[in-house]
Amino acid sequence: MKKILFFLAAICTIVSCKDLPLIESKNPVPMYPDYMDITIPVNIAPLNFLLRNNANGVKVIAGGKELYSGDDNKVTFDMSSWKGFTKENSGKTVDVNVIAREGDKWVEYKSFKWQIVKDSIDSYLTYRLIEPDYEIFNNLQIHQRCVENFDESALCDHNLVNNSCMNCHIVGNQNPNLSMMYVRGKNGGAVLNRNGELRKLDLKKAGMISSSVYAGFNHTGRYIVFSTNIIIPAFHAQGSKRLEVFDSKSDVYIADLDKNVIFTQKNLCDSTVLETFPTFSPDGKYIYFCSAKSVKLPEDIKKLKYSLCRTTFNENNGKIGQKVDTIFNANSKGAPYNSSKRSVCHPRVSPDGKYILYTVADYGTFPIWHREADLQMMNLKTRQIDTLAIVNSNRSDTYHSWSSNSHWFVFASKRDDGLYGKPYFCYIDRNGKAHKPFVLPQSDPSFYDLNLKSFNIPELSRGKIPFNAVDVKRLMDKKSEKFK
DSSP states (O other): OHHHHHHHHHHHHHHHHOOOOEEEOOSOOOEESOOSSEEEETTOOOOOEEESSOOSOEEEEETTEEEEEESSSEEOOOHHHHHHHHHHTTTEEEEEEEEEEETTEEEEOOOEEEEEESOOOOSEEEEEEEOSSSSOSSSOEEEEEETTSOOEEEEEEGGGTTTOOEEEEEEGGGOTTEEEEEEOSTTOEEEEEETTEEEEEOOOOTTOSSSOOSEEEOTTSSEEEEEEEEEEEEEOSSTTTOEEEEEEEEEEEEEETTTTEEEOOGGGOOTTEEEEEEEEOTTSSEEEEEEEEOOOTTTTGGGOOOEEEEEEEETTTTEEOSOOEEEEOTTOOSTTSOTTOOEEEEEEEOTTSSEEEEEEESSSSOGGGOTTOEEEEEETTTOOEEOOTTTOOSSOEEEEEEOTTSSEEEEEEOTTTSSOOEEEEEEBOTTSOBOOOEEOOOSSTTHHHHOOSEEEEEEEESSOOSOOHHHHHHHHTSOOBOOO
């Protein structure tokens, strides 16, 4: 009965416009971005799209009702109508039918489905906008965007900070009042946003090889675990790789933000081992990080394979455990390890503590130019690995972060053209199953065709981060807080 009503509504809508013949097509909708047969959160912004054909009119029938009608090849949903539609159909799967006017006829394409789940995604996304090339380290911006609509604002702008490089922005526990990013160059420092206060930190002390590079907060916001890295760029002869970046040295430290103290222990600072990409578990009891034995670089770069490790941490006394456990051994074969001997980077534990999401590549720690880079997800209780076949593409998929309810994650993918990274969202259901991902919607569906910057290191937060680019500019004029 529902199907009959659906097609009646579609046919009546068409006939009411112009008495043009209706052609049924078995082809999928030639839409961009691809929003067919996906799972979406109830609070997502309108999934605006365009048709890659000569359409001069489009109608969208969703759940048996007309949701859009227009006179060109772009579909831009009314915000109020879209919000009403998602709210009305929350927890349901609806059929979507796209009918295009092409010349002297209407074409009804093969229908698809939208599963609208009640599990909301965190409302804000931060990312760095950067030209996807190796010559550019400036002309950067860090933006935040409300994913429930199309509001966007700058957290840091190169025009206001002497065209300095900015990177390593993180949000602690998806909390907008706990974040950090690094502004490099003259008067630079780590910009800490904690409990409504901005501080500029110099996260380096005597004996460290560099200041902080990759970092993560513990759940109280008191501690930051971070790596120090001597980073070397190299260039491939292969066009598919372009640029390689590797560490000649790297160690892991912890900073106490209450006492301005930095500390570590030998298991995280072994001169014969490269330790990097540290992150806390949600309960603060573990530090996860990636570790590889040093090799001769750059000659033996393909032998540089990082394992996923963890050690304990006691936040009451600030003690780091003496033992290191290997969770994913990049040099072992057989269960529970991946027999392909792939290198691990960017581990992130889900807020509920059930899963750890990470990137695997053939070697190294810079997967952004590795086409083979994929995401994997491990069940921390069973150590079973999901290779996330429905999520990954034949291009780089990496730089991921979780939503606070552990049902969504965002990641950067170059699946469209191999050059520009874009933020994609993926749903993890209650059985731990991943669903087909979809790209961040834009108000103009041709945005990604015209945009000339990559979305780098997307991070989700539960609300709007409470400072802007002007606040950061003012902070840069102040002295950095020293650590000992």
